[in-house]
Amino acid sequence: MSLRPDITELMARARADLRMGVPVVISDPARGSVLVASTETLSPARLAGLRALGGELCIAITARRAETLKARAYDGDLARIAVPDDADLTWIAAIADPADDLNTPMKGPLRSVRDGQADLHRLAIVLMKAARLLPAAVVAQIPKGQVTAIAEGLTRIDHNAAARLMAERSPLREVVAARLPMEVSEAGRLHIFRPEDGGEEHYAVEIGRPNRQAPVLSRLHSACFTGDLMGSLKCDCGPQLRGALAQMGAEGAGVLLYLNQEGRGIGLANKMRAYSLQDQGFDTVEANHRLGFEDDERDFRLGSDILKSLGFSSVRLLTNNPAKIAMMERTGVAVTERVPLKVGETAHNRGYLATKAAKSGHLL
Template sequence: MPHRQDTPPSPQSSQTNANPCSSLSVQRAVFELRSGRMVIVGTKSGDQALILAAENVTEDNLKALRCLSEGPVHVALTGRRAKALELIDEDLGPAFRVVLNSHCTANTIHQYADPLLGTPAPSSHVEEVPSRGYEQAAIGLTKIAHLLPTALVSKLNTSGANDAKTLAKEHNLLTVQAEDVFQSEHCVSQTLQRVSEAPVPLQDAENARVIAYRPLDGGLEHLAIVIGDPTKAGKPALIRIHSQCFTGDLLGSLRCDCGDQLRGAIQAIAKDGGGVLLYLAQEGRGIGLVNKLRAYVLQDQGADTIEANEKLGFDADERIYLPAAFMLNDLGLKQVRLLTNNPTKVQALSEANIEVVDRVTHAFPSNQHNETYLQTKKIKAGHLL
């Protein structure tokens, strides 16, 4: 994953070690891309490039990008997406570029990004991009923005940083550094702050309160649902890390088991005498609700849940668990019993210095709509079902 390459820093690191200004520039860049505007990405080597989110390219902003850059325009896409398009034989690298001709239209660019729109004409100009460059940063920004992970990129033909600054000022363009993009989610996880909490009696746990955590850059909030007193049980607290699922949690979708897992966890924690359910804003295994709906269409066309994410250009699972570790530290829970079938969650907490003394199985009966989904999680994702 282009924006998640480094080993995450420990969530116990002081908040003052993180740079909220850097993560704020990333959030601003995300807003610009979601709005269909260009952003300038700079690298350590001094290279500068104009980027657009591929799914938001129009004929107008494509023309504007070509006029400002005066250089070749190419599509930057993940290895997963390049393989899905049969541009490469194997997923050998994290990101690739496809050089576009001067007559390429917005519709063709959309096809590079979205598998539901057909396949673009084959290209022989496909190259793996340099590590930690502006192409990888562009893809990272689209992922953070919950857009399709494909970007339109053009290197600026400027003689120095001052020229790029002039261009940014004259055309009101935001500039963001590639390294800030790569470190953004790790940085954000270290700057979570409690912003609100209140008692919220639940149907299966009347003695519950909800604590909201927000990062300093103003990004999405994560929630800790504290049931009873987790510290007075005389044993490590029972906890569940639950990723937000609008369709399963709220609508009762039968395509997944998320709703059952959410309500079952609350019941289990209440029965145990107390614990915490961490509700992370990571819809669709980290790809966002819109992309999850796109993945559902691909699943209806024959892909499984993992293949669908990869056809869109994502990894099978884009989630990170540093926010969960940070919240557990804030709540004073250094040892936990974890309700999960996912070994990755156990590993992630252990790497963040949270001791998982026991993994508690958390499985529910399947139905005709989610049988294949659950089997895929077991066979391909290693879930212990």
């Protein structure tokens, strides 16, 4: 019997380390080893430590961010930007964070690294996204990953094992369920689902006693702190949440899946960064791209997994998003009807909704 953490547990540890500013080691027998740190949480002392290793530092950024910086993405979906010897944390942060792009648009000249493989850098960006950090990593080549990890007490990730793990979604298991009387229905029940990878929990709100043999009125709702709790006028999330629950209550049955994928999967901090960019004149999709993210980083398959675990195989889906319908069908949950959910338009979010319709295909 071994008490050693497996790759799933090591990845959870790596996410926590990166959020606190602690570097991690990524190793591969064929590709060597790199030391990886978040551009967002890197300290001056640790930057000095990376430089003391003696090799060239680079910043791995996504092709989306590279396009904003007019940097060459020789590696396709990412670019490796060489860090000048005299670059400080302010320069590194400016490569990753677009907050000051309009004031200082010229960051360069930037030199993109094109020699060698970028697979370890690619995994570094995946880790940053999973940790809800900016998708940018300071990377240093090191000759002996295991030796460095042991000497410095750092988490070491095997690239091949991690790549296999990241290609799959973590299994969800129901932790507990309990009765929850609500305003829309006294016959409410809340189910808590926890992923095995140590990620955020997701919830299923069951209204009444839906028939498992018939299509259930359902909604996949992504968490929105600003809209659901604060009543933000910049989006339509709060009205959609309350409207969906009200319709389920009126019909006497339904399942609302509350998925913790804030900000289309980029996290609340990055969502607020996107809001700041929107105040500079960029739309919601452009803001995500400037930060280095795709239009939508969510995984709606989580909703399908939860529905099937609850015994449902078909739904009447409350949505304006065709991508959710397509995902359900691909993952074995039949969508017998799309139920429109057009609520919450305001003067503040009219442009946002127009962008969702024009660029993301929402049926508004």
